Amino acid sequence: MATLIGVPTGTNNYNTDLKKGKMIWKKERSFSKEYLILADHIDESAESIMKLVPSLGSVVYGCVCKSVHVSENETVVHPRSNELTILVHVTCEFSSDAKLDPTEFPPSIKFGASTVEVAMVRDVKGKMIETVNHERLVCSRPHIMPSLEISRYEAYPWNPNVNFTHANHLNASPFWGAPAKHALLRPISCEYVQLELMDDQKTWFCKTSYHIDFDFKADTNEPWKLRLLHYGNYVRESQSTTNIIQAIDSEGRPRQVNLDLDGFELSPSATEPVFLEFDQYDTAEFNDLGINANQLGFALS
Numbered sequence: 001m002a003t004l005i006g007v008p009t010g011t012n013n014y015n016t017d018l019k020k021g022k023m024i025w026k027k028e029r030s031f032s033k034e035y036l037i038l039a040d041h042i043d044e045s046a047e048s049i050m051k052l053v054p055s056l057g058s059v060v061y062g063c064v065c066k067s068v069h070v071s072e073n074e075t076v077v078h079p080r081s082n083e084l085t086i087l088v089h090v091t092c093e094f095s096s097d098a099k100l101d102p103t104e105f106p107p108s109i110k111f112g113a114s115t116v117e118v119a120m121v122r123d124v125k126g127k128m129i130e131t132v133n134h135e136r137l138v139c140s141r142p143h144i145m146p147s148l149e150i151s152r153y154e155a156y157p158w159n160p161n162v163n164f165t166h167a168n169h170l171n172a173s174p175f176w177g178a179p180a181k182h183a184l185l186r187p188i189s190c191e192y193v194q195l196e197l198m199d200d201q202k203t204w205f206c207k208t209s210y211h212i213d214f215d216f217k218a219d220t221n222e223p224w225k226l227r228l229l230h231y232g233n234y235v236r237e238s239q240s241t242t243n244i245i246q247a248i249d250s251e252g253r254p255r256q257v258n259l260d261l262d263g264f265e266l267s268p269s270a271t272e273p274v275f276l277e278f279d280q281y282d283t284a285e286f287n288d289l290g291i292n293a294n295q296l297g298f299a300l301s
Contacts (some may be wrong), residue, residue: 002088003038004052029063030095034071037088038078044085053090063094102195102205107152107296114213115142121229121273128273136231136258136273146214148176150291156204158190162289169284170224176293177300178214181222184281186211210291224281230274231256236263 035053054065072089117140120129129137171183191207215223233256237243247257247265258266260274286292293300 001040002044002049002052003040005036005038005087030093031061031063032091032093033060035090035092037090038076039086039088041078041081041083042075042085049088050090054092054094060092060094063096065092065094067093102153103155105153107150107291109296109298110149110151112147112149114145114147116145117141118143119229135256136229146216148210148212148214150210150212150296152208153193153195154190154206154208156192156206158192158206158208160190163188166284166286166289168281170281171286172283173285173287175286176212176214178216179221181224181283182214182216183286184213184215184224185284185286186213210289222277226278226280227275228278230259230261230266230276232259233257235259235265 037049037052039049050068053068054060056065056068058065069091070088071091074087074089075084076087077083078085120139120141122128129139131137167185167187169185170181171178171185173180175183189209192204193207194202194204196202217223220227233247233254234244235247235257237245244263247255249255258270258273260266260270266274287295290296
């Protein structure tokens with residue numbers, strides 16, 4: 001009786017491809033496998049030999065055997081009987097078509113940037129932007145903010161509450177390489193679409209889009225804080241009182257002045273202006289949405 005003596009190393013070839021079928025993609029997995037069969041004697045029947053390999057239509061590793069063919073015959077000496085016999089090489093081809101759920105499609109990823117105007121306090125060389133009398137000069141410059149757009153199919157129906165719980169929120173934990181509180185999720189959009197599956201059935205899916213803006217500033221770990229120069233028309237009257245009086249010049253005319261943290265006019269000898277910071281956005285866990293880099297299969301260096 002014939003004996004299956006092994007599968008040669010390196011004879012398994014596996015492939016996974018996406019192929020278009022009607023209006024939706026499907027995933028096709030295929031592989032080939034070679035079997036070595038030693039006949040008991042040189043006249044052993046083909047039927048006896050082929051019983052040792054998968055038959056047409058049989059399933060191996062989730063794939064259906066689509067073809068079986070003898071790729072080579074060798075005449076060898078049988079190790080037990082020392083008589084001539086044959087060593088048969090049989091190659092089987094397997095494939096499997098599987099519908100790919102649109103929610104498993106790779107997302108669309110788009111990187112970009114935008115510019116916003118930000119107030120300047122110092123020029124690029126560090127010089128204060130002010131008059132010779134230490135009064136603030138108002139000016140701004142364009143500031144670049146990287147952006148990320150993610151679009152993908154999600155299960156129907158959509159949950160609009162995510163715009164209340166996550167949109168206009170900052171990342172509570174690292175997100176696409178950015179530290180916490182550096183990424184701002186803009187309002188999320190969703191479009192209901194019908195896709196025709198391979199079985200000719202039309203099914204609703206959500207085509208959801210996420211837009212995230214990133215901000216990085218060298219002088220702060222929380223770049224999205226509202227940071228305003230502390231100045232105004234009123235100052236504290238004295239250390240001994242909390243009375244507020246209007247700031248005036250030597251001729252009694254109202255004027256704006258830079259303030260310190262206690263509300264007094266900032267001394268002309270001060271080397272740094274005072275800024276007040278306010279939280280504009282709350283934080284949320286973006287990992288809940290499944291849109292972080294590692295969750296989408298991207299490895300960041």
